[in-house]
Structures are given as structure tokens and as C-alpha cells.
Amino acid sequence: MATGAAVSRRLTLVGTPEEERFMERALKIAFATSDRTTVNQHFGSSEGFAIYYVTPDDAVLAEVVAFEEATHDGNEDKLVARIAALSGCAAVYCRAVGASAIAQLKHEGVQPLKVMPGTAIKAQIAGLQDELRREPALWVLRALAGEKSASRFDEMDAAGWVE
Secondary structure (H helix, E strand, O other), X not given: OOOOOOEEEEEEOOOOHHHHHHHHOOEEEEEEOOOOOEEOOEHHXXXXXXXXXXXXXXXEXXXXXXXXXXXXXXXXXXXXXXXXXXXXXXXXXXXXOOHHHHHHHHHOOOEEEEOOOOEEXXXXXXXXXXXXXXXXXHHHHHHHXXXXXXXXXXXXXXXXXXX
């Protein structure tokens, strides 16, 4: 059985210049999925991601990433490829995610979000769009501002705090 450390397939959709401008103002959001329609995968052993660009009024499928088969075995080697596949993403929705993966994702500026298994991707996108129109969560505001989320200890260290 493969370790799941590598991307086995990646489909990236290329758009027109108008679509490129849309993508510049949209949030890039990933969903851990095996069927491209529901969030049904644990982050660390996910078979793949469906990655969308989302604005308050529109959503466009940008990429589909598939990984070699992986098991939920505690081996963190498989996280490297999965986290790398999320480059530029503001968040990843999954049915579960481990503590180590959470720390690594947050370090890369990706907000991990746990949802009920079988949640429809379209419904999750609609909920995010509604949030974008109303009162976005702090992680959304940070992503829109282009900030990586740092822990308060990282912020204190960057400010030169000494005990």
C-alpha cells in the first residue's frame, strides 16, 4: 500500500483574463472529498481536494487534486503533499483533522474547518457566501486582508518580546 506522500493527479482549470481578475478577489477554498460533491474525508488521509474560488456572489471550481492511497495511521509524511496542494488556500473543509495537521495548516495560513461528514460542497459554499455578505469570521477577514494567522506567541516573538 502506498504511503500517500505524493499527488497522483492534479487538474487545474485555466481561465480567461476576466476569470483571472475574478480569482484575484476571491477566496481560494479547499474541500477534502473523494466524490467532488461532498466533504467526506479526514484531512490526513484524504483521497483528494476540490478547490474553488469563492466570492459573495459566485464560485468557480479551480482545481481537483488526487493523492495516492493513504491510510489513517498517524504517519505524518502524507501531510506534506496535502498541505503543499493547498498553497494559496484560505481554508480547507474536512470531516476531521489531527492536531499536528492543524498546527501545520495554520502555519501556512490555511484555516482548517471541520464539518459533518457528507456535507454538500455546494451547501458549504452557499453558507460561506452568506457569511461573506454579512459578518465574516476572523479567519475570513484575515484571508481577505492577505494575512497568515499567527498565534499570539508568534506575534509576541515577532515583536521582540522577552520574558
